[in-house]
Amino acid sequence: xxxxxxxxxxxxxxxxxxxxxxxxxxxxxxxxxxxxxxxxxxxxxxxxxxxxxxxxxxxxxxxxxxxxxxxxxxxxxxxxxxxxxxxxxxxxxxxxxxxxxxxxxx
Amino acid sequence: xxxxxxxxxxxxxxxxxxxxxxxxxxxxxxxxxxxxxxxxxxxxxxxxxxxxxxxxxxxxxxxxxxxxxxxxxxxxxxxxxxxxxxxxxxxxxxxxxxxxxxxxxxxxxxxxxxx
Numbered sequence: 001x002x003x004x005x006x007x008x009x010x011x012x013x014x015x016x017x018x019x020x021x022x023x024x025x026x027x028x029x030x031x032x033x034x035x036x037x038x039x040x041x042x043x044x045x046x047x048x049x050x051x052x053x054x055x056x057x058x059x060x061x062x063x064x065x066x067x068x069x070x071x072x073x074x075x076x077x078x079x080x081x082x083x084x085x086x087x088x089x090x091x092x093x094x095x096x097x098x099x100x101x102x103x104x105x106x
Numbered sequence: 107x108x109x110x111x112x113x114x115x116x117x118x119x120x121x122x123x124x125x126x127x128x129x130x131x132x133x134x135x136x137x138x139x140x141x142x143x144x145x146x147x148x149x150x151x152x153x154x155x156x157x158x159x160x161x162x163x164x165x166x167x168x169x170x171x172x173x174x175x176x177x178x179x180x181x182x183x184x185x186x187x188x189x190x191x192x193x194x195x196x197x198x199x200x201x202x203x204x205x206x207x208x209x210x211x212x213x214x215x216x217x218x219x220x221x
Binding site: 034036038043044046049050053055087089091094095096097098099100 | 141143150151152153156165201203205207208209211212213214
């Protein structure tokens with residue numbers, strides 16, 4: 001089983017600030033990593049697939065980078081609707097998810 | 107448009123059984139592995155089970171191994187999860203997920219295990 005570790009658990013920022021979220025895999029997942037956003041009462045929303053590709057309709061302020069074991073999701077300038085929980089997920093060996101990073105308003 | 111519609115969630119007593127189903131449309135079902143992911147209230151996403159395109163390969167999380175069985179019917183575009191010996195800690199919203207570079211998720215079906 002591939003374990004994904006996300007950090008930090010909570011990120012307290014203000015609108016307009018830059019958010020940098022990390023996801024580390026216990027073994028290489030190549031580029032088979034996705035990022036999701038989840039808001040209360042909603043299903044996860046795919047933001048980034050294959051490490052750096054934005055899903056359809058995702059604003060350009062969201063970007064993903066990394067390969068192998070270390071990945072980053074960057075939100076260049078936080079909008080009010082971006083405050084949510086973010087999960088990473090690998091599909092290199094079945095699936096697994098990170099524990100999530102909550103981006104909250106400071 | 108991809109659509110995944112889960113059903114079968116219910117309130118069940120500890121030790122009971124339940125069968126979840128997912129009806130898929132809008133894509134070629136036989137081309138994709140399929141998965142079940144659950145989320146307990148206020149908790150993280152947890153990968154439960156997966157099945158390959160023709161059903162010959164399956165995965166189960168340790169927490170459900172021996173109790174849950176995943177299956178698919180490629181003639182009906184459906185994915186099932188048979189759950190037995192249910193425990194209170196199995197209570198969660200269960201999502202059906204389509205595999206691939208672009209995943210798709212259903213809206214989930216709620217399972218509550220309580221006496």
